[in-house]
Amino acid sequence: xxxxxxxxxxxxxxxxxxxxxxxxxxxxxxxxxxxxxxxxxxxxxxxxxxxxxxxxxxxxxxxxxxxxxxxxxxxxxxxxxxxxxxxxxxxxxxxxxxxxxxxxxxxxxxxxxxxxxxxxxxxxxxxxxxxxxxxxxxxxxxxxxxxxxxxxxxxxxxxxxxxxxxxxxxxxxxxxxxxxxxxxxxxxxxxxxxxxxxxxxxxxxxxxxxxxxxxxxxxxxxxxxxxxxxxxxxxxxxxxxxxxx
Amino acid sequence: xxxxxxxxxxxxxxxxxxxxxxxxxxxxxxxxxxxxxxxxxxxxxxxxxxxxxxxxxxxxxxxxxxxxxxxxxxxxxxxxxxxxxxxxxxxxxxxxxxxxxxxxxxxxxxxxxxxxxxxxxxxxxxxxxxxxxxxxxxxxxxxxxxxxxxxxxxxxxxxxxxxxxxxxxxxxxxxxxxxxxxxxxxxxxxxxxxxxxxxxxxxxxxxxxxxxxxxxxxxxxxxxxxxxxxxxxxxxxxxxxxxxxxxxxxxxxxxxxxxxxxxxxxxxxxxxxxxxxxxxxxxxxxxxxxxxxxxxxxxxxxx
Ligand SMILES: Nc1ncnc2c1ncn2[C@@H]1O[C@H](COP(=O)(O)OP(=O)(O)OP(=O)(O)O)[C@@H](O)[C@H]1O
Ligand SMILES: [Mg+2]
Numbered sequence: 025x026x027x028x029x030x031x032x033x034x035x036x037x038x039x040x041x042x043x044x045x046x047x048x049x050x051x052x053x054x055x056x057x058x059x060x061x062x063x064x065x066x067x068x069x070x071x072x073x074x075x076x077x078x079x080x081x082x083x084x085x086x087x088x089x090x091x092x093x094x095x096x097x098x099x100x101x102x103x104x105x106x107x108x109x110x111x112x113x114x115x116x117x118x119x120x121x122x123x124x125x126x127x128x129x130x131x132x133x134x135x136x137x138x139x140x141x142x143x144x145x146x147x148x149x150x151x152x153x154x155x156x157x158x159x160x161x162x163x164x165x166x167x168x169x170x171x172x173x174x175x176x177x178x179x180x181x182x183x184x185x186x187x188x189x190x191x192x193x194x195x196x197x198x199x200x201x202x203x204x205x206x207x208x209x210x211x212x213x214x215x216x217x218x219x220x221x222x223x224x225x226x227x228x229x230x231x232x233x234x235x236x237x238x239x240x241x242x243x244x245x246x247x248x249x250x251x252x253x254x255x256x257x258x259x260x261x262x263x264x265x266x267x268x269x
Numbered sequence: 270x271x272x273x274x275x276x277x278x279x280x281x282x283x284x285x286x287x288x289x290x291x292x293x294x295x296x297x298x299x300x301x302x303x304x305x306x307x308x309x310x311x312x313x314x315x316x317x318x319x320x321x322x323x324x325x326x327x328x329x330x331x332x333x334x335x336x337x338x339x340x341x342x343x344x345x346x347x348x349x350x351x352x353x354x355x356x357x358x359x360x361x362x363x364x365x366x367x368x369x370x371x372x373x374x375x376x377x378x379x380x381x382x383x384x385x386x387x388x389x390x391x392x393x394x395x396x397x398x399x400x401x402x403x404x405x406x407x408x409x410x411x412x413x414x415x416x417x418x419x420x421x422x423x424x425x426x427x428x429x430x431x432x433x434x435x436x437x438x439x440x441x442x443x444x445x446x447x448x449x450x451x452x453x454x455x456x457x458x459x460x461x462x463x464x465x466x467x468x469x470x471x472x473x474x475x476x477x478x479x480x481x482x483x484x485x486x487x488x489x490x491x492x493x494x495x496x497x498x499x500x501x502x503x504x505x506x507x508x509x510x511x512x513x514x515x516x517x518x519x520x521x522x523x524x525x526x527x528x529x530x531x532x533x534x535x536x537x538x539x540x541x542x543x544x545x546x547x548x549x550x551x552x553x554x555x556x557x558x559x560x561x562x563x564x565x566x567x568x569x570x571x572x
Contacts (some may be wrong), residue, residue: 077461078460078461079457079460079461098460098465099457099460099461100460100461100463100464100465100466102461103460103461103462103463104463108461109461111458115455115457115458117450117451117454117455117458117459118454118455119450119453119454119519120447120450120451120454124447124450127447128447128448128450128451128459128462128464129462129463131444131447131448132444132447132448132462132463132464133462133463134463136463139443139444142444178462179462182462182463
């Protein structure tokens, strides 16, 4: 079965001055798939998201979305094309309620809803992601699990075709993590293709169709979850090499 | 509802003020002070609208002076009618603001403030140096509008005031409230959410500059004489900023309340204690910043 590729990166690389944060990363995201990126701290996972969402320009390489080269577009244009993302360091807009945060996504996202429509949508979205009871809260005053939900709800409000989820499981208790897994599945079932960064192995095992392992900015290996975790490089990257210094 | 009635009542009082003033002793003085207050209210609003996008500008004196000088030169030297010279001043200011905006609005906080401050100072220096066109620091005299009739002037500025309130309230109630607040609180996230942050800031900067420039042209045709140190006066920018902070930032009513109160205090202090008034004035502002981060309206909202 030939699957359709919705998003692809071809050898993207990012230098911060002398620091090589991401080097030659090529990945392919199939439509309605969940791709997981794992790797130790500082491996370059978030930077890869920043390159795909256009927060930083690439140093070299190309990004292809729905067959078009979008390497030179700005973040707003990528949002309008259908790339949505959450932030690892949660960043709700201060001076705005939960509902207003979501409304902003609906107003300026892919469909650019009118204010009336966007307000309507944001109520629906708040309900869908279990944020309704907190709708009038200021984002930063929310409990952690709800801030994670707000990150997703706000990105979802821009009507993305691809969602980049940066560590949305981190810090959740088992019940909350369970709920989050169901949420991610529901997004996928709706037709959204997903790239997720995560450290938690059991969630990746359950969710991911394909796993990419990064270390020191490079792609270490990729494959199905079961194959990847058995590979020698991955075990070494996580547990360290058997070396005596 | 109550708010709405109050604001209509407020506008009504401002509208009929000249009639009240007519029956007071020293009518001319009252009118002149209220014209000043209205002009500052408009400037404070224009500064507030821009700062809603997170950009604290010091370009107000620059555009105020630019408007004033274009208006003076086009009427005096080139013999244009007042209305045309105002339109030309607005056109020139908007072009300058586009360019300046694209150059500087990528800068944040302090850097943007300094860049726009430099703009105001550079314009003043240019005006002083280009003696052939501007008559340098001697200043330039020209015609006055409405033959100096204060009632007419008051109503012209009152109409402008109502229009600027309209623009400000439109921003507060439209999708621009969402984009401005998003840009101000986290520009990077705003971009990822599909907001064209640079364009929105540039457009707001241009509108804000045109308002300052318009008030500058009024100044020319009210006084009939301008000189660089008074129209490019940095204290115009500082006053607008202080009024916004004093009254309550990111709102329509805050800058208005701030401008009215501070301008009245300014007037009373400068006529009673003379030169030292700036000290008291400065103290009032420092105290507000320290103890009333939301301005005087913040006290009221808490209740
Ligand atoms: N804006 C930046 N400027 C300079 N260096 C950066 C910047 N962003 C990231 N880096 C560096 O790039 C490297 C990769 O960081 P990145 O945040 O992508 O890692 P990560 O895989 O997401 O790690 P974590 O699991 O801790 O979130 C790190 O060394 C980091 O310090
Ligand atoms: Mg990260």
